[in-house]
Amino acid sequence: MGLSDVSYFGIRHHGPGSADSLVQALQELKPVAVLIEGPADASPLLPLLARPEMQPPVALLCYPEDDPASTSFWPFAEFSPEYQATLWAVTNNAAVRFIDLPSSARTAPIEAVGETESDGTEANVEADLAPHLRDPIGTLAQAAGYEDGESWWSDIIEQNPQPGPIFAAIADAMTTLRDGEGPLAAFEAKREAHMRLEIAAARKEFDGPIAIVCGAFHVPALQATRPLKEDQALLKGLARRKSMMTWAPWTGPRLALGFGYGAGVVAPGWCKHLWQTRGQGDASVLWLAKIAAVLRAKGHMVSTASLIEAERLARTLAVIRERPKPGFEELRDAAIAALFN
Structure with a gap:
């Protein structure tokens, strides 16, 4: 051979x-x-x-x-x-x-x-x-x-x-x-x-x-x-x-x-999420939805408007940081800013 x-x-x-x-x-x-x-x-x-x-x-x-x-x-x-x-x-x-x-x-x-x-x-x-x-x-x-x-x-x-x-x-x-x-x-x-x-x-x-x-x-x-x-x-x-x-x-x-x-x-959880949503274009949205579900289960008020704002902020951060799309860091920072208040 x-x-x-x-x-x-x-x-x-x-x-x-x-x-x-x-x-x-x-x-x-x-x-x-x-x-x-x-x-x-x-x-x-x-x-x-x-x-x-x-x-x-x-x-x-x-x-x-x-x-x-x-x-x-x-x-x-x-x-x-x-x-x-x-x-x-x-x-x-x-x-x-x-x-x-x-x-x-x-x-x-x-x-x-x-x-x-x-x-x-x-x-x-x-x-x-x-x-x-x-x-x-x-x-x-x-x-x-x-x-x-x-x-x-x-x-x-x-x-x-x-x-x-x-x-x-x-x-x-x-x-x-x-x-x-x-x-x-x-x-x-x-x-x-x-x-x-x-x-x-x-x-x-x-x-x-x-x-x-x-x-x-x-x-x-x-x-x-x-x-x-x-x-x-x-x-x-x-x-x-x-x-x-x-x-x-x-x-x-x-x-x-x-x-x-x-x-x-x-972030092992994020890696698992990327694997399970491979081929889908909405991995970021689904990740934020998971965060919202956890917060709501613990009694926190998370509105749909806040989720939309978090997703928009994540995309903006990706542009500012010159990344092709929102990654774990952008979604983390956006969630903290828009959902944890």
């Missing part, structure tokens, strides 16, 4: 726009295998996500057999691209697997995994990265004149009615961002090496298109052609720790950045 048989889809974890575009891309590509960023040894659990009893949000729970308190979670929401990719694969009889470092390596002590001189915390491993590597989307947002990555990604990807070939554009942007970068932290380098090896193995195994679903930042590294021996050498002696895995219930609020979840989003 040639390189053209592998398609890379760089997504934002828990991005509803990414999920929608990804499902459309998979439907067009019709891959025989879908490989997803996630702990490789949890692949047998992936098809369970498609069972009707599995109502998201849920989380893949992993813990060392000898230390259950040291638990790691990989959350999946209805609007998570990885979740939708899994549903598509199961529904269309395509193979679906995780390709990242196995949980047995992730639950090993950071000193052994990363070979760094940090105090053993993932935060310190990440702190060693340059700013544009710690927050690549934030860096692109600043270059485009935005204050934060959330707003930029929302305008370009999540709420853009005509995003165009977004996955190619994302790959180009990340390639430019990572061009000339210094060496990654050892743990991140091992992750990408493991994913490249898994992709290489899948290319030998499957006859047909293969889809790679991963965080946008990793796309350039996974597309790069490197000798297998180099990646194998990088993973030689990788520390492992016997671990247990299962699915566990999760909650929407725990998908938020405010809960300390590094891959979280600012």
Whole structure:
């Protein structure tokens, strides 16, 4: 199989726009295998996500057999691209697997995994990265004149009615961002090496298109052609720790950045709303109606006139802020001004 048989889809974890575009891309590509960023040894659990009893949000729970308190979670929401990719694969009889470092390596002590001189915390491993590597989307947002990555990604990807070939554009942007970068932290380098090896193995195994679903930042590294021996050498002696895995219930609020979840989003409820109203032109109006319903249920007087004013104000704020349409911030500010009085 040639390189053209592998398609890379760089997504934002828990991005509803990414999920929608990804499902459309998979439907067009019709891959025989879908490989997803996630702990490789949890692949047998992936098809369970498609069972009707599995109502998201849920989380893949992993813990060392000898230390259950040291638990790691990989959350999946209805609007998570990885979740939708899994549903598509199961529904269309395509193979679906995780390709990242196995949980047995992730639950090993950071000193052994990363070979760094940090105090053993993932935060310190990440702190060693340059700013544009710690927050690549934030860096692109600043270059485009935005204050934060959330707003930029929302305008370009999540709420853009005509995003165009977004996955190619994302790959180009990340390639430019990572061009000339210094060496990654050892743990991140091992992750990408493991994913490249898994992709290489899948290319030998499957006859047909293969889809790679991963965080946008990793796309350039996974597309790069490197000798297998180099990646194998990088993973030689990788520390492992016997671990247990299962699915566990999760909650929407725990998908938020405010809960300390590094891959979280600012407003999980808004992301769920965007997913459920995708393709509709009145997502903003429906969001304000939800706010009004909550306020009325709590005994607050919210008139139809106030709702109309809030919607008008949100659109005006979007124009002033040079955004293509009202986003979460505009609707929040408009609701506070027009409804909370």
